[in-house]
Amino acid sequence: MQTRTLRRWSWVHKWTSLICTLFLLLMCITGLPLIFHHELDELLHVGVEPANLPDGTPPANLDKVLASAMGHAVGKVPHFLVWERDEPDVVLVSVGPTIESDPSKNHFVRVDARTAAFLDMPDFIGRFTYIMFRLHTDMYAGLPGKLFLGLMGLLFVVAIVSGIVLYGPWMRKHDFGTVRNLGRLVRWLDLHNLIGVVTIVWALVVGFTGVINTWADLVIKIWQFGQLSEMTAAYKDSSVPTKLGSIQAAVDRARKEMPDMTPSFVAFPGSILSGKQHYAVFMRGDTPLTSRTLRPALIDATTGELTDSRDLPWYVTTLLVSQPLHFGDYGGMPLKIVWALLDILTMIVLATGLYLWYARRRSRVREPISQLQATQPAE
């Protein structure tokens, strides 16, 4: 490769890394506890457990579950009813002050899925995991914060690619895995190269799926204006009915339409994931991959009739599949532990990279590119 080209890549690597490193370190630090958020929540917060009933106890009627939840959320309206993957015996009802209110500020009412008994309404805003989550996703700055972090993620991806380009010529003189003991600078440079190169694929996948996740709000908006409004076109001018029909009947109707699938959550009429007149029952599959993808059935909330059901468009499916690949929550505890280790390795790459830039600047040690040139004729 020509020196000039190499110099350009070196410039790209330096600047994309420098701009994103501090934010990426924040992502790695806050992401580490988030890998174990479920375990941490269980450890740090006492939630009311669902009743200890024999396996196979049939679920309670959802209208009872909803009534039980709303009895403890006076003055609020339901947005979503959610079956949690990790807690199959609990139904969550997400409630907000009005149906138009920002759902990210919702509260969750936990109800026993089999007895319909109210469990609790935890205030998670002050939780450690919630603070980590906000710092990780938008730094408490809403959509602009998300999009900014997405941009940092893109720079991270460019930094990785330019790092690979620089790795080739640099390693012409070294065996794979060389870590030389020639002072801290050289040692850390070798470590940066070694750890950087072994984590390439993981860092690219987690980095880019993270970027995709920052676009979630936009993806949902596109879906609302696209497929969802097509599906509810006949109801365009209707308003949210004051009296809703049975939610149990709506879920039963969706199950009848998709007998091989399991309900994942229901969006109430007027919420961001449904039409004004419909329950949107989102069904998921049962294999690890299909359980991450969803198919909505729109059930008329007054008549209980099925209006439409379609597969989600590719851009929503991409978002849904990119989520587990970012969270590392799809292979049990062993995968989570490896995820955490890779996260720590990434932190080392970021920290050594930052150190190398700082130390070189201070000591005016020439860049590896000029060392490459200097050592070409004789070694």
Add this chain to the structure above:
Amino acid sequence: MTSSNDSVPMMRQRRSAAVIFRWPLLIGVATGYGLVSALVADGLWDWIASLSLAVPVALAVWFYRRPAQS
């Protein structure tokens, strides 16, 4: 490309791209396999996936702890 060993006896061989990227490529394949297989299958496969994802971690630790080269 011919080996430079014949013409410059003192010079260590400069590695070709194939040699340089052989290990990174294998590690990348192991990582990719781990990432995808845990997504499409459960049970034992989750363990195999985690193990293949642990390959880069193990290699990083191994090379780091190896007596340093000069």
